[in-house]
Amino acid sequence: MAYFSSCSKTRHCYSPMLKNFLLGIIVVVSTFQVLVSALDDSTAAKSLSSNLEGPGDDVGAFAVLPDVNEDGQSIEAEINQIDDTNLSFEELYEQGVRAYDDHLWYSCANKIERAVQDYKVFKHTLSNCRLECSKGLRESQLANLTSQVPDFSTFGKFLRDADCYRRCTEESLDTHPQLTDRMESAFEKRLPYHYLQFCYYKLDRLKLAASAAYTYYLANPQDVDTKQNIVYYRDTAKVSETDFVDLELQPYKEHYIRALLAYDEHQWGSVIFHFEGCLEEYFKEHERCLSDCEGKGQLQGPEFSTVVADAIVDIMACKLDCEKKLSTIYTEPIKLLLQDIYHHLQFAYYKEGELEKAAEATASFLLLNSTHQVMLDNKAILKKELHYTDDDFIPQKDVAEYAALREEMQALMDIIKREYRLRDLLPEGEVINLLSRADQDLKETDDWMSRYEKLGMHIISKSVDLHRHERFVTDGLLKEDQCEELLALTEDLPTEPIGSRKFDLKVARQRLEDDLNEDYEASLRLFVRAAEVVRHYTQRYLQISVSLHLKYTSIVCWSQPQEPALIESCHIQEDGTCVRFDDMADELYSDSYTTVTYLNTADEDGDFQFLNEKNEVDSAFGIKCGRTVGFNSGDRHTIKVPKSGNPRCAMVIRYTTDVNNDEKDYHDTLTLLQRIDELRLANEAKNAKDIMKQFEEEGVRVVQTGKELLGTERFVADGLASDAQCSTLRSMVQNGALLGDGYDHLDSKPSFISPHTEHEMYQGITIYRAAKLAQQNTISPFGLRAFLELSEKSRLLVENYFNLTKPLYFDYTHLVCRTAVGDNSDRQDLSHPVHADNCLLQSDGSCTKGYPAFTQRDYSAILYLNDDFDGGEFFFAHSNKTEQVAVKPQCGRLVGFNAGDFHGVRAVTRGQRCALALWFTHNPNFKELAHIQARKTLKQLELEPEVQHHEDL
Numbered sequence: 016m017a018y019f020s021s022c023s024k025t026r027h028c029y030s031p032m033l034k035n036f037l038l039g040i041i042v043v044v045s046t047f048q049v050l051v052s053a054l055d056d057s058t059a060a061k062s063l064s065s066n067l068e069g070p071g072d073d074v075g076a077f078a079v080l081p082d083v084n085e086d087g088q089s090i091e092a093e094i095n096q097i098d099d100t101n102l103s104f105e106e107l108y109e110q111g112v113r114a115y116d117d118h119l120w121y122s123c124a125n126k127i128e129r130a131v132q133d134y135k136v137f138k139h140t141l142s143n144c145r146l147e148c149s150k151g152l153r154e155s156q157l158a159n160l161t162s163q164v165p166d167f168s169t170f171g172k173f174l175r176d177a178d179c180y181r182r183c184t185e186e187s188l189d190t191h192p193q194l195t196d197r198m199e200s201a202f203e204k205r206l207p208y209h210y211l212q213f214c215y216y217k218l219d220r221l222k223l224a225a226s227a228a229y230t231y232y233l234a235n236p237q238d239v240d241t242k243q244n245i246v247y248y249r250d251t252a253k254v255s256e257t258d259f260v261d262l263e264l265q266p267y268k269e270h271y272i273r274a275l276l277a278y279d280e281h282q283w284g285s286v287i288f289h290f291e292g293c294l295e296e297y298f299k300e301h302e303r304c305l306s307d308c309e310g311k312g313q314l315q316g317p318e319f320s321t322v323v324a325d326a327i328v329d330i331m332a333c334k335l336d337c338e339k340k341l342s343t344i345y346t347e348p349i350k351l352l353l354q355d356i357y358h359h360l361q362f363a364y365y366k367e368g369e370l371e372k373a374a375e376a377t378a379s380f381l382l383l384n385s386t387h388q389v390m391l392d393n394k395a396i397l398k399k400e401l402h403y404t405d406d407d408f409i410p411q412k413d414v415a416e417y418a419a420l421r422e423e424m425q426a427l428m429d430i431i432k433r434e435y436r437l438r439d440l441l442p443e444g445e446v447i448n449l450l451s452r453a454d455q456d457l458k459e460t461d462d463w464m465s466r467y468e469k470l471g472m473h474i475i476s477k478s479v480d481l482h483r484h485e486r487f488v489t490d491g492l493l494k495e496d497q498c499e500e501l502l503a504l505t506e507d508l509p510t511e512p513i514g515s516r517k518f519d520l521k522v523a524r525q526r527l528e529d530d531l532n533e534d535y536e537a538s539l540r541l542f543v544r545a546a547e548v549v550r551h552y553t554q555r556y557l558q559i560s561v562s563l564h565l566k567y568t569s570i571v572c573w574s575q576p577q578e579p580a581l582i583e584s585c586h587i588q589e590d591g592t593c594v595r596f597d598d599m600a601d602e603l604y605s606d607s608y609t610t611v612t613y614l615n616t617a618d619e620d621g622d623f624q625f626l627n628e629k630n631e632v633d634s635a636f637g638i639k640c641g642r643t644v645g646f647n648s649g650d651r652h653t654i655k656v657p658k659s660g661n662p663r664c665a666m667v668i669r670y671t672t673d674v675n676n677d678e679k680d681y682h683d684t685l686t687l688l689q690r691i692d693e694l695r696l697a698n699e700a701k702n703a704k705d706i707m708k709q710f711e712e713e714g715v716r717v718v719q720t721g722k723e724l725l726g727t728e729r730f731v732a733d734g735l736a737s738d739a740q741c742s743t744l745r746s747m748v749q750n751g752a753l754l755g756d757g758y759d760h761l762d763s764k765p766s767f768i769s770p771h772t773e774h775e776m777y778q779g780i781t782i783y784r785a786a787k788l789a790q791q792n793t794i795s796p797f798g799l800r801a802f803l804e805l806s807e808k809s810r811l812l813v814e815n816y817f818n819l820t821k822p823l824y825f826d827y828t829h830l831v832c833r834t835a836v837g838d839n840s841d842r843q844d845l846s847h848p849v850h851a852d853n854c855l856l857q858s859d860g861s862c863t864k865g866y867p868a869f870t871q872r873d874y875s876a877i878l879y880l881n882d883d884f885d886g887g888e889f890f891f892a893h894s895n896k897t898e899q900v901a902v903k904p905q906c907g908r909l910v911g912f913n914a915g916d917f918h919g920v921r922a923v924t925r926g927q928r929c930a931l932a933l934w935f936t937h938n939p940n941f942k943e944l945a946h947i948q949a950r951k952t953l954k955q956l957e958l959e960p961e962v963q964h965h966e967d968l
């Protein structure tokens with residue numbers, strides 16, 4: 016006997032977290048309340064809090080609440096000063112943040128509130144215009160313009176829509192702010208509410224403050240301070256839970272929440288009312304989301320058709336994501352929201368006796384999921400009760416259109432993904448950059464394999480040597496420092512009884528979400544990009560004509576099991592399993608490949624072995640950092656596990672040519688990293704003023720600015736390093752430098768000992784090498800500390816002197832000396848020819864930003880260490896390579912400039928010139944990992960004497 020099933024908790028109809036949600040908050044209001052009305056009682060807050068925090072601010076500063084603002088103004092005087100009727104959200108927001116910095120709480124609240132409102136109007140206007148224009152509800156001046164000119168019939172519509180859209184936005188908006196990525200990300204992440212809550216709090220508007228905190232929390236559930244604040248408002252400030260309001264709540268969400276509350280109370284009429292409202296608003300919101308995607312295409316590249324095609328693919332991907340975007344009601348997406356709504360709705364209709372409506376809801380649900388057993392059972396019941404046939408079950412019109420559109424888009428996207436040659440995930444330059452930092456003379460025309468070879472990768476065994484198709488072994492895919500950084504990801508992971516230990520992207524995301532550790536994040540970024548590089552290489556080496564997709568990406572480490580019996584009768588696999596020979600696949604698959612990239616060296620008892628059909632070893636080799644073995648996933652192999660010592664670790668990647676098996680975790684990880692970037696961007700505190708003041712107090716002086724140096728982003732500062740630090744760094748070079756330019760795998764080539772001129776010898780130490788030398792006691796911890804500290808000081812100065820709003824990361828750090836050799840009396844050449852650091856200077860004076868230049872570099876700095884030599888002046892140059900203005904080196908002097916500026920170095924005619932050269936980037940993916948490793952090393956070294964001390968006792 017079948018029962019008509021409801022949506023009970025055991026059936027997981029809706030997310031269980033709804034019930035035990037942080038505060039069980041009931042959401043009441045969705046419109047913005049105006050603050051001004053109740054100003055009279057707002058002059059002083061009564062309660063003091065020890066755990067309330069404002070964004071980017073120190074709680075201590077607010078320990079005592081004043082009756083007046085800090086600068087002595089009364090709030091009324093503050094109100095009278097506000098005269099900004101026509102400002103855009105961008106200006107309002109910036110002024111609001113400034114008011115916050117200046118402790119003008121009323122202005123802060125007022126301006127940011129209006130910024131939020133204005134932003135909403137702005138976004139709404141844009142999407143209304145887009146919708147009206149694309150639907151033809153608004154006429155374009157070009158409406159009647161048609162032509163038989165080739166392509167016009169296709170692209171004419173874009174002209175008409177674009178004309179309509181521009182006119183529409185111009186008519187509807189008073190101000191036309193350019194929506195920068197930074198602003199958009201700040202508003203989308205609800206950052207204004209972060210400020211608002213604190214300003215409201217200072218004004219004693221506690222309910223509003225609580226709501227602002229809650230609103231911010233919903234978009235930033237990982238923010239610990241905000242959680243604490245919410246608890247404070249509830250427990251200490253006694254704000255009732257019903258007064259916590261999501262100030263950005265969209266109508267469909269409000270309906271949804273109210274409907275579920277009514278459902279719990281069995282108020283079926285109310286359930287129906289709200290779910291119907293929810294659906295109506297949901298489809299509107301979905302349409303808006305689709306249309307907003309039109310503003311999200313990434314346009315890059317010179318070729319019209321590929322630009323358009325790439326943009327279309329981006330937009331389609333964005334549209335397909337709308338369903339997911341809209342399904343977040345609180346902080347986590349509700350699984351299958353739309354199905355969930357129809358499921359509840361059909362039950363409520365049934366309870367109210369509206370069987371026809373119940374049938375419609377059932378049909379709507381089955382359109383979204385035709386195999387759902389519960390719903391099929393319900394359908395059978397309704398069929399009987401209504402004497403319906405299958406044809407009588409007609410879904411709602413909205414959902415029918417929605418489902419058809421979604422299906423069509425998905426089908427298109429599948430074909431595109433399979434057939435269209437998408438942009439590589441990383442632009443070519445980035446792939447190269449990850450592999451190598453050498454200024455290599457690679458030509459666009461070189462094929463990929465010869466490029467790889469020039470970058471230090473070489474194939475050591477091909478399939479002929481290895482006795483089967485698709486097998487290969489290549490060296491040089493990763494460098495020592497990269498291996499080390501990837502190994503760090505496997506620390507603290509549990510080891511299975513069998514002896515394997517596994518890291519994958521699920522583990523990584525979980526950890527990063529729990530604790531946003533920057534070092535871990537940097538390692539994860541390397542992992543993600545290294546996987547992409549190996550994929551890139553494998554695809555090109557095996558010459559697979561369709562795209563290879565990552566199917567599963569992991570790091571697997573093996574050590575001896577506690578119970579040797581566990582691995583006695585099976586063959587250990589690189590992927591962490593142990594299988595019997597009879598269970599191994601016997602033939603090569605058509606669509607699945609595996610690569611294993613080793614992260615450490617193991618002596619012969621860690622060999623990799625290919626097996627043949629008789630279970631004999633076919634070929635075998637030892638492993639070391641950067642060595643990669645590739646094979647068909649159906650191929651047979653086994654490995655030996657070292658008897659002792661460190662575990663044997665490798666990056667193990669499985670690929671597929673089937674786009675539907677594309678690794679979701681990989682894309683989710685990219686998304687997470689992207690979100691972290693955006694969040695960081697939006698949260699970047701602007702305290703450049705204070706940092707510059709501190710530099711001044713430490714005796715650092717900017718002695719020349721862009722004006723004197725004839726450029727916009729240039730400066731010279733003195734006093735950055737002490738004499739002792741300068742000589743420490745210089746002696747480090749004497750003790751530990753490699754001849755050459757520091758690009759390690761090239762040190763065998765004589766030309767790189769003097770890369771720029773034969774009259775000078777070039778020696779350098781990278782930060783990675785410095786850390787290694789310190790470990791070997793070749794240089795002192797003091798030296799390593801000076802290296803790290805001076806680099807960081809330089810970075811901080813450049814970032815803050817230029818008032819940069821995005822974080823600046825190290826891209827490459829290099830301590831270098833140039834020494835004059837031989838007879839130098841009539842030298843005509845330069846020590847370093849005129850160039851820019853992020854583009855290639857062409858003979859016509861233009862500078863092309865492209866491979867193989869280090870296009871990621873945004874700023875450069877050089878910190879000088881001495882002046883006891885002749886020549887060697889640094890100079891800025893014109894694009895025709897003539898000198899513009901020169902700077903004479905001396906200990907502690909730093910030249911900072913935009914990496915696109917042309918510059919060079921005059922010949923060093925006597926003695927040795929030493930400097931710390933630094934390159935910086937805004938792109939976190941290029942963050943120089945060696946700084947992390949060097950910091951770890953330093954910490955260890957500085958702890959060691961203490962340990963010995965204890966042993967002495």
Ligand SMILES: *[C@@H]1O[C@H](CO)[C@@H](O)[C@H](O)[C@H]1NC(C)=O
Pocket residue numbers: 099100101189
């Ligand atoms: C605001 O805009 C209106 C018309 O758009 C203009 O007349 C007025 O002068 C502006 N006010 C300010 C303060 O700029």
Ligand SMILES: *[C@@H]1O[C@H](CO)[C@@H](O)[C@H](O)[C@H]1NC(C)=O
Pocket residue numbers: 154155156157158159
């Ligand atoms: C387009 O043509 C129609 C019919 O000929 C006319 O009514 C309309 O005004 C024209 N629109 C514009 C913008 O010229």
Ligand SMILES: *[C@@H]1O[C@H](CO)[C@@H](O)[C@H](O)[C@H]1NC(C)=O
Pocket residue numbers: 351383384385386387388389
């Ligand atoms: C349909 O519902 C069933 C549960 O009955 C579930 O296993 C399946 O994943 C759902 N399919 C879709 C496409 O949502």
Ligand SMILES: *[C@@H]1O[C@H](CO)[C@@H](O)[C@H](O)[C@H]1NC(C)=O
Pocket residue numbers: 816817818
């Ligand atoms: C940075 O900002 C400060 C304060 O706004 C300003 O005085 C200074 O000139 C700015 N520096 C540069 C290099 O633009």
Ligand SMILES: *[C@@H]1O[C@H](CO)[C@@H](O)[C@H](O)[C@H]1NC(C)=O
Pocket residue numbers: 893894895896897
């Ligand atoms: C190089 O360019 C600068 C600035 O454009 C100009 O003043 C100078 O005369 C040029 N020199 C030569 C040799 O062309």
